[in-house]
Amino acid sequence: MENNKSILKEKSYNFSLRIVKLYKFLCDEKKEFVISKQILRSWTSVWAMIREWEYAQSKLDFVNKMSVALKEINETWYWLDLLKDSWYLSEKEYISLYSDYEEIIKMLISTVKTSKK
Numbered sequence: 001m002e003n004n005k006s007i008l009k010e011k012s013y014n015f016s017l018r019i020v021k022l023y024k025f026l027c028d029e030k031k032e033f034v035i036s037k038q039i040l041r042s043w044t045s046v047w048a049m050i051r052e053w054e055y056a057q058s059k060l061d062f063v064n065k066m067s068v069a070l071k072e073i074n075e076t077w078y079w080l081d082l083l084k085d086s087w088y089l090s091e092k093e094y095i096s097l098y099s100d101y102e103e104i105i106k107m108l109i110s111t112v113k114t115s116k117k
Helices: 002-028 035-053 059-085 092-116
Strands: none
Touching: 002 035, 002 092, 035 059, 059 092
């Protein structure tokens, strides 16, 4: 379980870097400032929750933090869908992000389910 947490932290952090770069790209190249800021906020909240699990006061606190992270991941994906459907993201860019997102959310769901046992 601990190794899974480390992999999840690493992949989530790397995805955070991608989201920051996406934010900069959308602002600089596409002149899109509203949705990009929402994505940045929601994903950095995910990363904050994942980091906070290290100091969870209990198993319940840990599960609560991970559950909040799942909600924020869902919000992030809503914004990414909106960017794709409004043509700010190409299909190729969207698919690339989705493959990382899907891997992270599966790991997070698995972590939450295992922790609830």
